[in-house]
Amino acid sequence: DELCSKQACSTKKMAEIARDAILYGGKDVAKAQKAAEDLLQKLVANGCDEAKAAPLSRKAAASLNEARSVIVVLCGEGDGAQEPNFDRFWRYLKRSADRVDQLTTAVLDIGDGALGALVSKRFEELGSTPITDVEKVVAALKPTASSTTEIQERLCVLYASQTGNAECIAKDVKVEIEARSPTCSVVVKPLDAWRERVDGTELIGKGATCIIIASTTGNGDAPDNGERFWRYVRKRAQPSDLLEGVRYCVLGLGDTNYDKFCHVGKVLDGRFAEVGADRFYELGCADEAMGLEHAVDPWLNGLWPALCGLGLIGDGSVREKVDLGEPVPVACCCSTDHAGLLLRGFDVDKFLRENPRGLDEAQLPKVREASSAEVTAAEENGRAGAFSAVRPFEAPVVGASVLADANGRRVVHVELDLTASGARYEPGDSVGVRCPNDHESLKAAAAALGVKEVSSSELIHNADLSAAPSRSVLRALAGWCSDTKERDLCLALAARPAGKLLYDACVARPRLKAYELLAALPSCRPPSEAALAGALPRLSARYYSVASSPLTPDGAARKEIVSLCFSVVKYEAGAGTNAAHSLEGADRVYARKGLCTTWLDELVRPVLAGKTITDRVPCFLKPSEAFALPEDPDAPILMVGPGTGVAPFVGFLEHRARKRRATAVSAPPPPPSALPGARPALPGARPALPGARPALPGARPSLPGARPSVQRAPQKPKTTTTTLYFGCRARDVDWLYRERMQAHASAGLDLRLAFSREDPDTKVYVQHLVKEDARKVAQLLSDGVGRVYVCGDGANMARDVHHALAHSLVAAGKAADKGAALAALEVLKKDGRLLHDIWSPIDEYED
Ligand SMILES: Cc1cc2nc3c(=O)[nH]c(=O)nc-3n(C[C@H](O)[C@H](O)[C@H](O)COP(=O)(O)O)c2cc1C
Numbered sequence: 001d002e003l004c005s006k007q008a009c010s011t012k013k014m015a016e017i018a019r020d021a022i023l024y025g026g027k028d029v030a031k032a033q034k035a036a037e038d039l040l041q042k043l044v045a046n047g048c049d050e051a052k053a054a055p056l057s058r059k060a061a062a063s064l065n066e067a068r069s070v071i072v073v074l075c076g077e078g079d080g081a082q083e084p085n086f087d088r089f090w091r092y093l094k095r096s097a098d099r100v101d102q103l104t105t106a107v108l109d110i111g112d113g114a115l116g117a118l119v120s121k122r123f124e125e126l127g128s129t130p131i132t133d134v135e136k137v138v139a140a141l142k143p144t145a146s147s148t149t150e151i152q153e154r155l156c157v158l159y160a161s162q163t164g165n166a167e168c169i170a171k172d173v174k175v176e177i178e179a180r181s182p183t184c185s186v187v188v189k190p191l192d193a194w195r196e197r198v199d200g201t202e203l204i205g206k207g208a209t210c211i212i213i214a215s216t217t218g219n220g221d222a223p224d225n226g227e228r229f230w231r232y233v234r235k236r237a238q239p240s241d242l243l244e245g246v247r248y249c250v251l252g253l254g255d256t257n258y259d260k261f262c263h264v265g266k267v268l269d270g271r272f273a274e275v276g277a278d279r280f281y282e283l284g285c286a287d288e289a290m291g292l293e294h295a296v297d298p299w300l301n302g303l304w305p306a307l308c309g310l311g312l313i314g315d316g317s318v319r320e321k322v323d324l325g326e327p328v329p330v331a332c333c334c335s336t337d338h339a340g341l342l343l344r345g346f347d348v349d350k351f352l353r354e355n356p357r358g359l360d361e362a363q364l365p366k367v368r369e370a371s372s373a374e375v376t377a378a379e380e381n382g383r384a385g386a387f388s389a390v391r392p393f394e395a396p397v398v399g400a401s402v403l404a405d406a407n408g409r410r411v412v413h414v415e416l417d418l419t420a421s422g423a424r425y426e427p428g429d430s431v432g433v434r435c436p437n438d439h440e441s442l443k444a445a446a447a448a449l450g451v452k453e454v455s456s457s458e459l460i461h462n463a464d465l466s467a468a469p470s471r472s473v474l475r476a477l478a479g480w481c482s483d484t485k486e487r488d489l490c491l492a493l494a495a496r497p498a499g500k501l502l503y504d505a506c507v508a509r510p511r512l513k514a515y516e517l518l519a520a521l522p523s524c525r526p527p528s529e530a531a532l533a534g535a536l537p538r539l540s541a542r543y544y545s546v547a548s549s550p551l552t553p554d555g556a557a558r559k560e561i562v563s564l565c566f567s568v569v570k571y572e573a574g575a576g577t578n579a580a581h582s583l584e585g586a587d588r589v590y591a592r593k594g595l596c597t598t599w600l601d602e603l604v605r606p607v608l609a610g611k612t613i614t615d616r617v618p619c620f621l622k623p624s625e626a627f628a629l630p631e632d633p634d635a636p637i638l639m640v641g642p643g644t645g646v647a648p649f650v651g652f653l654e655h656r657a658r659k660r661r662a663t664a665v666s667a668p669p670p671p672p673s674a675l676p677g678a679r680p681a682l683p684g685a686r687p688a689l690p691g692a693r694p695a696l697p698g699a700r701p702s703l704p705g706a707r708p709s710v711q712r713a714p715q716k717p718k719t720t721t722t723t724l725y726f727g728c729r730a731r732d733v734d735w736l737y738r739e740r741m742q743a744h745a746s747a748g749l750d751l752r753l754a755f756s757r758e759d760p761d762t763k764v765y766v767q768h769l770v771k772e773d774a775r776k777v778a779q780l781l782s783d784g785v786g787r788v789y790v791c792g793d794g795a796n797m798a799r800d801v802h803h804a805l806a807h808s809l810v811a812a813g814k815a816a817d818k819g820a821a822l823a824a825l826e827v828l829k830k831d832g833r834l835l836h837d838i839w840s841p842i843d844e845y846e847d
Pocket of ligand 1 (some may be wrong): 140160164165166167216221253254255259260288707837
């Protein structure tokens with residue numbers, strides 16, 4: 001009646017009525033009405049109390065252009081022209097030229113279907129979006145969370161993780177929450193999946209409680225799987241209520257060796273609050289330099305009560321109060337030869353008595369199937385082409401050489417052809433390499449699964465079998481053990497704080513790998529490859545700096561052949577355990593290898609022997625905006641890159657030289673006597689030219705074909721706008737890219753070499769040379785244009801070089817004291833004139 005009647009009823013009012021309405025009509029109007037009302041009940045039950053059911057009318061038709069969504073329920077025959085409950089609506093609709101592009105429509109015909117066909121066709125002509133599925137209409141009509149006071153609780157753990165630490169912690173958090181509240185279901189996703197919907201709302205949407213675990217990578221950058229959200233949330237234009245109704249807390253992971261410690265975590269924590277989200281628990285910042293667990297464990301210990309306070313989980317108090325008490329005597333129980341995880345001396349019964357809930361079955365996670373959807377594609381970048389960590393390019397290997405191979409240190413140079421990928425790289429960029437799990441780990445996985453060989457790509461390429469088993473992995477393995485002792489051991493290792501000592505001895509110190517543990521648990525049988533892959537952390541990409549220029553030698557064209565160099569990682573783990581913990585056998589040393597560098601080294605061995613290989617390297621380009629060369633190939637730059645830290649500078653030097661050639665602004669040729677590798681006149685004197693060996697009595701003879709030594713060069717090349725500080729052990733041992741460096745030095749590069757093991761009395765490092773050159777360094781730092789680049793080990797070298805730079809400023813009178821010098825360096829960093837590409841030594845173990 002309301003709809004059909006009354007001139008008195010305004011169009012606006014009609015629009016309100018028609019909005020979210022079910023309109024019914026047709027010859028058998030009673031039947032249509034009944035169907036409409038049933039539907040209405042369904043809508044109301046779905047929280048859609050704005051919806052109305054009303055008969056079709058002309059005015060209803062006239063106000064469709066203001067409606068959002070309409071369901072038309074029809075029951076008639078033929079074309080319905082004479083049916084009063086349809087006719088006027090239809091006549092208006094037929095003649096109307098008003099577009100209804102905003103409208104979602106569903107037409108339900110419970111008669112012979114003819115009227116429905118007419119109306120549907122007309123709706124479409126006018127631009128509406130048809131929905132044939134009523135459930136979808138119901139969902140479309142359902143009010144958004146903002147218009148209702150009943151907000152559904154959701155708990156999401158979102159991680160931004162480059163090398164897997166944050167991801168592991170996120171998965172552990174889920175397992176822990178579900179153990180405390182078995183009815184609670186937690187979604188764990190990469191941060192970039194924030195738009196995914198659960199129950200119709202986004203993961204970071206109204207009503208969600210979000211635990212964000214975010215590491216920082218690059219130079220204060222977000223990891224690939226959090227980068228899109230990172231950009232989205234920081235946009236200035238975002239409204240101040242963007243995240244209203246979201247409860248959150250943030251755990252940042254970082255490393256104090258880097259400048260912007262936990263930058264991503266800190267910024268996200270502040271930004272969420274700025275855009276209306278409600279912080280329910282304080283920010284945590286974990287430092288990898290100190291050991292992440294020192295901050296992560298206390299932060300997690302505070303998280304449970306905070307979630308409990310929100311009524312989201314149970315208190316789990318019993319488990320948290322247990323303590324290991326006296327150290328449990330335990331034979332160090334892992335072995336790389338897979339002899340078995342021996343429990344000699346580990347008294348499981350005693351452990352159980354002391355930790356009544358330490359091995360709680362409820363801790364066992366539900367088996368989760370692997371889902372590639374969890375890995376969101378990194379945003380495709382123009383320069384990176386269409387390839388990413390998720391979809392790597394299979395690059396042919398077109399060259400390789402060994403740069404050093406002595407004293408247990410092997411450094412390899414590899415050339416990959418990226419042409420077909422469409423990527424366009426620049427010096428300063430990095431290449432991410434996605435290596436698969438190694439044969440040994442896949443063999444162990446196949447044995448545990450009871451199959452001849454592993455076939456699932458998810459397990460071969462995406463799950464990290466070599467990662468240290470985290471608590472969630474331990475719990476998954478426990479759940480798959482039929483032997484109770486093995487199961488209890490896994491749970492004991494996962495129990496916190498009770499099992500920490502055990503974990504340190506058996507997992508952390510020896511750097512036990514997940515597959516080794518799997519191999520040592522004969523009764524552990526994962527139900528499927530997907531289940532095993534799903535329990536493991538993601539096998540992340542390893543990044544290597546580009547060590548080449550995309551320009552052809554004459555600088556005239558581009559060729560996307562990219563060079564990388566890497567040191568084949570080998571190290572020992574396990575030593576140094578505190579004997580006071582009475583852990584037998586804990587002093588055993590384990591030989592460990594880096595996964596990716598070992599794989600790459602093996603892959604390119606035939607190339608080194610002059611053969612062509614068909615194997616490809618799955619990789620993708622990671623462009624760097626900041627760590628880039630200035631446009632002008634003659635702009636002054638100073639580079640500090642010892643060891644493989646020199647890689648980007650090899651690319652820089654090649655690029656500058658080629659660019660100069662192309663623009664015909666090359667440096668004047670060097671004087672003929674300025675030969676790189678020349679000897680200085682006096683013992684201990686600074687070599688006149690790079691690479692010179694001091695003329696000490698008994699010095700090693702020159703290599704065959706080496707140029708004769710010369711005394712101090714009479715004149716330096718004029719162009720010394722480019723300076724490189726390179727360091728290694730000894731010139732004949734690990735001077736990487738020696739010939740290239742010498743060639744560049746001949747063309748004007750000021751090459752400064754620090755050899756740490758040539759003089760038994762004095763170890764010379766790059767920072768010493770930076771200090772020696774205080775005046776020149778200070779001049780470049782304060783000239784307003786020059787740039788300084790530092791690449792390599794962030795723990796020691798980068799810090800010492802930083803102090804050496806500060807020292808230079810003071811020594812040259814450019815800063816009053818060290819404090820002022822450090823402040824000046826901070827300004828230079830902000831201005832993009834002091835740039836770092838550094839890694840922590842721990843990476844050496846992990847790649
Ligand atoms: C290449 C690289 C760059 C990094 N840059 C930073 C940084 O700028 N600030 C910081 O606090 N930590 C930095 N870190 C340390 C990481 O945040 C830390 O290792 C963290 O545990 C990694 O967590 P993820 O495995 O979840 O990515 C960097 C680590 C690497 C390997």
